[in-house]
Amino acid sequence: MNSYKDILSKHKGLPGGIIQAYHAIQKEFNYLPEEAIIATAKEFGIPTKDAYEVATFYSYLSTKPRGKNIIRICESAPCHLAGTNEIVATLERELGIRMGDTTPDGKFTLEFTQCIGQCQGTPAITINRKPYVDVTPEKVPTILAEY
Ligand code: FES
Known part of the structure; x- marks a missing residue:
């Protein structure tokens, strides 16, 4: 380091x-x-x-400690219309934190972002730099289990 x-x-x-x-x-x-x-x-x-x-x-710089894995949820209009709110609610529930926060074990941070260029598969999120498209509340636990 x-x-x-x-x-x-x-x-x-x-x-x-x-x-x-x-x-x-x-x-x-x-x-x-x-x-x-x-x-x-x-x-x-x-x-x-x-x-x-x-x-x-700059929104991409953070002065707050963040987790090992940064989950960014696209909140631009196409993703929003496709169900970003449901994804946010599921992630917050699964991780037990609110948007902008980090889990107490330092493993995950939840953040909003603007369009991540995956509009062909809304709603979209990224974890670290890896994109996930067509995310549904049902898929969230499987996605998180990768980490
Ligand atoms: S609007 Fe969400 S990826 Fe483009």
């Missing part, structure tokens, strides 16, 4: 370095830990407040 200090020193001085560094840190830790944001501010010579603003501006 790379430490965030190693990651920061690799991206320092590069164009878009701060965003690239945040991506790399999130890839490693699944979110942006507070101490990593503070270290980023120091490394890039910007106020901590600005480093936080960047970290919270």
